[in-house]
Amino acid sequence: MYEKLVLVQEFISQPWPWWMGAVVIGSTVFILLYFDKEFGLSANLRIMCAADGAGDYADFFDFDWTKQGWNLMIALGALFGAYMAANYFGGDYQAHISQATVETLNEIAGSEALTYGNVPIVPGKDVVHAEVPEFWEIYSWKSLFTLRGLIIIVVGGFLIGFGARYAGGCTSGHAISGLADLQLPSLVAVMGFFIGGLIMTWLLLPHILRIGF
Amino acid sequence: MKSFKYIVVGFFFGFGMWKLEAISTFRIFEMFHFQSFHMYGIIISGVLTSLIITQLFRKGKIKTIKGIEKQFNDKDRTWPRYIIGGTIFGMGWALTGVCSGMMFVLLGAGYTVFVVFLASAMLGTFVYGLTRRWLPH
Numbered sequence: 001m002y003e004k005l006v007l008v009q010e011f012i013s014q015p016w017p018w019w020m021g022a023v024v025i026g027s028t029v030f031i032l033l034y035f036d037k038e039f040g041l042s043a044n045l046r047i048m049c050a051a052d053g054a055g056d057y058a059d060f061f062d063f064d065w066t067k068q069g070w071n072l073m074i075a076l077g078a079l080f081g082a083y084m085a086a087n088y089f090g091g092d093y094q095a096h097i098s099q100a101t102v103e104t105l106n107e108i109a110g111s112e113a114l115t116y117g118n119v120p121i122v123p124g125k126d127v128v129h130a131e132v133p134e135f136w137e138i139y140s141w142k143s144l145f146t147l148r149g150l151i152i153i154v155v156g157g158f159l160i161g162f163g164a165r166y167a168g169g170c171t172s173g174h175a176i177s178g179l180a181d182l183q184l185p186s187l188v189a190v191m192g193f194f195i196g197g198l199i200m201t202w203l204l205l206p207h208i209l210r211i212g213f
Numbered sequence: 214m215k216s217f218k219y220i221v222v223g224f225f226f227g228f229g230m231w232k233l234e235a236i237s238t239f240r241i242f243e244m245f246h247f248q249s250f251h252m253y254g255i256i257i258s259g260v261l262t263s264l265i266i267t268q269l270f271r272k273g274k275i276k277t278i279k280g281i282e283k284q285f286n287d288k289d290r291t292w293p294r295y296i297i298g299g300t301i302f303g304m305g306w307a308l309t310g311v312c313s314g315m316m317f318v319l320l321g322a323g324y325t326v327f328v329v330f331l332a333s334a335m336l337g338t339f340v341y342g343l344t345r346r347w348l349p350h
Contacts, residue, residue, distance in 0.1 A: 077223020161337025192299015
């Protein structure tokens with residue numbers, strides 16, 4: 001019995017192919033629609049602001065957030081799911097990115113720190129059971145106290161929170177729920193995501209990553 | 214117990230996003246460099262499946278648990294907010310390599326520094342709430 005469980009664990013621990021996205025995202029959307037809800041995770045930021053009393057400062061947060069507690073439960077569930085995936089089904093803890101991407105990343109770092117087939121899934125060694133070169137040690141408290149880490153974590157978070165509400169949704173609300181509902185505004189928002197993403201990745205990120213290195 | 218099912222949905226979503234490497238900043242970087250199909254495969258296959266499901270609900274072929282048709286709200290057709298807000302969001306997405314759902318995933322995986330990211334994202338949302346009346350929508 002135990003041996004069979006180990007086999008199941010090993011099976012799940014393999015890297016998942018891209019088409020599993022259809023299963024994961026499709027089933028999430030189906031279940032939420034069935035329970036008369038809509039998938040959109042960034043709404044949780046607004047809910048958490050409202051729950052902290054932000055309604056006293058702006059009407060935008062003056063709504064009955066308790067009716068949207070289900071969305072917070074999704075975020076809470078995602079937290080547990082990630083804990084299980086990262087700690088018990090992590091597999092080789094690699095991001096199986098292309099050779100071309102490895103080369104581009106090494107060019108930015110100015111070193112050969114990453115090699116094809118040996119890239120940590122997340123740039124931070126707290127959880128990943130794989131080697132993380134110093135240059136790519138970003139998701140950590142130590143990194144937060146450097147200018148580079150401060151920009152990536154604090155400014156990045158601010159842009160996500162501000163932009164998601166300004167655009168009225170994020171990757172789940174617009175790129176999944178909105179596009180699936182054939183909403184033209186969502187398509188425009190996704191185009192915006194890509195405009196911003198391309199500007200950041202190509203023009204700004206290489207310079208930000210090199211701060212202090 | 215009503216909320217338990219949402220925890221289960223979130224559990225599979227968070228689990229899946231980690232295993233699909235959608236939480237990987239390197240995958241996001243690769244996507245914006247058009248160097249692999251992987252992320253596009255996840256998004257396109259996810260959206261196509263969701264599209265079929267959503268349209269079945271829209272046409273009333275599938276009803277909600279209450280036995281009634283799901284009501285959908287059309288999004289406002291005012292464009293500046295989607296372009297400007299979307300661009301700001303996209304910049305944040307590429308900078309940290311994390312979007313608003315994935316911050317919960319990374320926090321759960323054990324990257325505790327993401328409480329700072331989460332607090333910062335809440336601050337961003339709060340500042341939007343304060344300033345929205347002056348912003349072009």
